[in-house]
Amino acid sequence: MIALVFDAPERLWWSFVLLIPLGIHLWRRRHFQPKSWAAMQFVLQAWQEESQKAKLQNLLLVLLRVAVLALFLFAISAPSTGVRRPIVGDESTGTHHIVIIDSTYSMATIDQKSGKSALAEAKQKAIDYVRELPNGDVVSVLTIGEFEQWIVEIPGNDFQQVAAAINEITVQSAGGNLQDVLELSAELIKRYREQDPNLLNAHLVVFTDMERNVWETIIGSEDPTVSSRSTLSDLGTLNVVDCRVEPMANSAITGLAIQYDQGAFAADVTVVAELACYYHQTSNTVGISWFLDDEFVLRTETEIGAGETASVELPLKNLDTGTHHIEARLDDDSLALDNSRWLAFDSPARLRVLCVDGAEDASAAVSLAFAPTDLPDWPVFTLTINEVEFEQYHLEDYDVIALCELDVISAFNIRRLRSFVNQGGTLIVAPGQALDLESYNSFYGGSQNGLEAGLQWGNFIANEPTEDTESSIHVTGHDIGLLFRSHPNNGISALPIYKYVEIEVIENHESETVLELSNGAPLLVCSPIGKGHVLTFSTSLAIETDEQRWSDLGAWPSFLPLIHESMRYILEQRIRTANVNIGEFPERRISMNNGPVTISVQGPDGETQEYFMEFSRDPDSGEVYAYWWHREFKKPGVYYVNYRSAGQVVNSSLVVGNLAVTESDHDLLEVGVIDEVVSGIENSLGGSGLASTSEQRGLFREMLCLTLLLMTLETFWLTRQHSGNLRGGRRR
């Protein structure tokens, strides 16, 4: 049922002006100009034939003029269909009020005068609004945020209870967008309108600081017919209550990164914090405190101007082997939520490496590069096996697998290795003398069973080995080659290559060449696949001295730093899985090959949540595994994940959650911008005039357009009627 109502019904009193054209028509005193005329017979005949038509035209003209005035009055009375504006303090208007409170993290900004946050201001205004609603109207309450939720979903008219629920709303550590909330509101409005036929009207009130990111989906599109705006017009009336506050100052840590300056297996790292200062009022000095594994380390200060960014480095030495987390914390300012940031990282890298020989000692150089020392606390564990034994090993127990000079890779191993890489493992592949191109291309190929690495293995290319054989190895711009590029005399460019397999890197894949020969043929290609990486060498890594040797790469002094740099790069990439933004859910796949495992997650507030694990079997490899993901990942901080088997903690890891810094710049929209979407903004709830809506404005525009059209029609009509006279007529 659609009702036509007016936002300014008092203007309809001007309807008496409709009598003006009628009066003019009825009481018009016509002044006939006298004139002597000869050809009367034609005049009388023409008038006899045309007078009835003229009367009809005059009548239509009067009706047209009345219609023009009526439409104009109609338009300025702000009509709307099916929606009635609530009148505070009036009897029930049959309105379903949706109170939407912005609880995104910018609403935690503190006002420098009142000391209250924008959210507190919004809640107070919302409570005032609800308490003044007419009896019989109903209210639902919803928040904007990454985790938008109904505070009061079932429309209720116990306004005290609704006010109490509003009071409990807290700010979220994430952004959000209005579009999702509007769609949620639309569903609710439709649902309850079907249930209760008295709920003719819907009225949405958004209490917000008008942060740009929240409104981006509404105002971002240039096309006014996008679904978001259509949604707005379909819902009912929409008002916005301005809850902006005046902040004093705000700085934020926008990023935290780890640098393995001395390689992946060194105990020294550098933590780099990226700071941004959005505005100051008093001082340009920002204090930053560092905490390593929850222990205070250092406090430093840095100068940073308004609108500028800065980097602060914290070198950490002699770290224990294993996973650490570090927190950088800024001094207090107007917005506290973006002042802390955490980073989880491994240092030194503790890796389990499985080397698989396809020929005798084929992986010796790789094993040596990973574990060049007998030090008891060296973080890398290596195991070398042969090709036959490989199928008996559980790949989930290892971080790196090196396949050296395997002739073929069986279909079973292809499935296992694909799963291993996708889950975050690192695979190193080097060719051998009996390499089966078809098998390798099947492994790397684009089929569903392969790695889909974007690599194609080609012909064997062999040069005659001579004493002065020299190759000019080129280090590309890939990050693995960073160390070599910064040391031009590193020696890798003089590495002799006698034999290699042509590898074609197919475009539109993520594989990138790290090292290439002077003729452009790739020597080392890094392929990110799933959460893991594949490092593919085009030449053998075996340390050989006979005439069949491929290259001296395995024995070359640059090989060890090359492997270590590759691990550094992969480690820096891998920390992403342990560092998650609020709004993303951390997830893991756990092998159950060693028996059932349960996990518990302890959040920053100390609460522990147990997870029931569901077992699944990988259809490719036949392995038993389970997935878990943490649903309550809503607060920034450190989350400890404990794996238990038979009641004992068998393994533990940690995940840190950080705020996605999207609203720290306090980029608040101007009223005029919002006004393009809704026709006005009410700064306070006092008074009776809430803003009209875009839907009303649309109807207003349509009415005005129709009025103009009718006026044009009338002008055209009159012009046409007198067109004969305007052409060269002469008066006597």
Added chain:
Amino acid sequence: MPNLPNSLDPKTLAALDGLSLRSRQIVEGLLAGSHRSPFRGVSVEFAEHREYVPGDDLRHVDWKVYGRTDKLYLKQFVEETNLHCCMIVDSSASMHYGPQDGLSKQQYAECIALALCWLVLRNGDAAGAGTGTDSIDAWLPASSHPDQLDRLTVLLQDQCGDDSNSSPENNAFGNLLRETAERLPQRSVVYILSDFLTDLSSLYQGIERLRVEGHDVTLLQVLDRDELEFPFTGDLQLNGLEGERVARVDAGVINRKYRALVAEFCQGLEKRVRNLGADYELMVSDVNLQAALLAYFQRMQTRGMSG
């Protein structure tokens, strides 16, 4: 067509005092344009020679005489000397319509009639005229007497202003034409100048009578531009010049229909008149008189008619 002197514009002529002066002005303008006389005899019976004057048809020059005397003489025939031309000018009230600063239809018709008479007399032929509404009020028989032009001038000036008998009921132009036929002593060229806003059936009967008696009839319909185009706006109270009932009309509403009716009337008149063997020419009273006559003469020659 040569450029015409501005003095022949109807507004200019209206400022000239006296019909004689106006018609002289027109004829002098025509002669200055070096056009030959439009009136030619058709008889083959030779009568006498006369001296050539500019405008005469060179086909009638007697070249043998020219070879002997070195002077141009025209051969004249019996009928040619006896050409009779009669101008019938409508003097009904409707003919008085016209602009304040120009010629009324009546004045325009007088000018044309007198100019044609002048040309006829100058050719040595006889010209006469009659005026009236439904009967002949004034009549001057055709003559080639040297004073004939003055008499014609007086007649047209004196008689055409009298419209006391004009009314829609008694405006039977055909009666006037029948009287004309009775008064004409021999075959003549008859020009009827009127707006023809009259009883057409009577008119056609009159024309038929003239044609039966062997007269060469030409209808010159004189209308004002307003009557053709009805260029008015707003509310008008139209008072008929011939006593019709008053009409209160919205000019904007009827102008399209009015124009269509007038056009239909003129076309119907022309068609019927031509079917009766008479000639027809529409003359609009704001058109330069000399240009109107020249155009008429040219069309006349094209149609092979003689005056």
